[in-house]
Amino acid sequence: MADHTCNCGGNGANSCASGKPSTPESGKVDRRSFLRKSVVMTAGLAAVAASLAPLRDLTDLGSVDQFLQKHYKELTPAEMEKALERIRGEVSRQYGLRPHLRDLKPMDGVEFVYCLNLTRCVGCRKCVHACVAENNQSRSPEIQYIRVVKMPNGTFDMERGDHTYAPETVPEKGFFYMPVQCHQCKNPPCVKVCPVDATWQEKDGITVIDYNWCIGCRYCEAACPYFARRFNFATPSIPKDQINANMSYLGNRPRQKGVMEKCHFCIQRTREGKYPACLEVCPTGSRKFGNILDPNSEVSYILKNKRVFVLKEEVGTLPRFFYYFDV
Amino acid sequence: MNTNAKESLVMTGLAVGFFGLAGAFALTLWAKPLEPVVNPPTPPDFTNTATVRQSPAEIYRTEGDTSGFSCYSCHDAKKKLEIHLDTNGEAILAEPHKDLVMRHGRKNRNDYCFNCHDAKNLEQLRVNEGQTFKLTEGNRLCGSCHGPTYRDWERGVHGRMQGFWDLSRGASAKSDCTSCHDPHAPSFPPIKPGPRPHALHPEPAAGETPKHTP
Structure with a gap:
């Protein structure tokens, strides 16, 4: 450092702004260069x-409580009640009404199955x-x-399917209509790919x-073979x-930007x-729903007596959603 | 050019550049947020759970207008009802029945009034075997011909259901046959479909292919 003659305050030859040895009279910073800099x-x-x-536009940041909230499966009943109360408050502030919000647990001895009659569906x-109305889905931009x-x-x-049809009346001759939603698979690819375990299968079969x-990575959306998952x-x-x-809690409470959502068989009803x-x-x-573990349920009758079709059976997802035909 | 002038030029350039950037950032000259899309609201018809029509049983239950079921306010109970056919073999219907369309059965061949109505008591239904039903018991009349469908209906597999799948928590209600089917023209009527999914981008002009479907 003995030969260092720069006065710019740096401690090495290369850190000098001008990069050249200064003249002896520039011992102090001159007024012009100070102003310039x-x-x-x-x-x-x-x-x-x-x-x-x-x-400046980042006004929808969640509260600290929300940020520090634990994973659903790790919440104690008291912590869950606190979270529910926080969400009730958020909904009241945003929508001006106090929701009937609760955390419904799966019922014992129940596994849900959905059956849809392709012979009857008219595509209305x-x-x-x-x-959309039941599950508080976003209207604009649209989530369905x-x-x-x-x-x-x-x-x-x-x-060869078309989902943007808009004729005067349905059904149209020569076509059939196939509504597709979450199939609540027994072997769900969406759950496997989730890196943070934010989605899982409950014991009544609802994912x-x-x-x-x-965290909004959308891996599950890519993994789903049924185009069932939607991103905010x-x-x-x-x-x-x-x-x-x-x-x-796990169903139709309002979602925030940047999270996935999908059909949950109307968990708040079912x-x-x-x-x-x-x-x-x-x-x-055309739509039938019930408990497959109950031999007297409508869905048990359908699976026993009707011709049943599984969409994309070859991908091995084992859906709990079946299409069937009357004749 | 001496070094001082060179430095001066660089510094002025930098300052101008930085101020330009600052101004551009502050005014967000690029990457302007898109105008939020506002989709029109869905008409309420597409979310109501009413059946497409009302069965006589439903009309009685909801205390609706049942004047159409009192046949003998016009017909004479003592006189035997006869059906007159025109030259095409079609029944000539009196004014109150003019809007009746008969399209029942393959090739519409179940077109004789007294296949289902009782000729002796018009306020009753009657099957070929002679069994009579009240107007509100139409389901059993339908079942006398449509056996497999009636069996499915009894199990809740054909037709609409409302209420509870879990019968230990509440009741589930089936709809009557004639809540969805017009008994004179039973095939389900064509209906207007709900609005299709809205595109994320403005709708393309006629003849133009959409860039992106939702």
């Missing part, structure tokens, strides 16, 4: 500060819209759990998502007067013994 520094700092401008999409695919008669090639644990790319928007106050919303609205009675 400070203007550049100010401009640089201003640019950095301005580039952080998008943070009422199930799609009843589902059920996709009704119009298929030409004589094929099950999904590539659920902890919206507070999901934007903050969901639901009109205040259309919110469904009957909510379940775990209280009721039929799902899509079933009740279906004008043709």
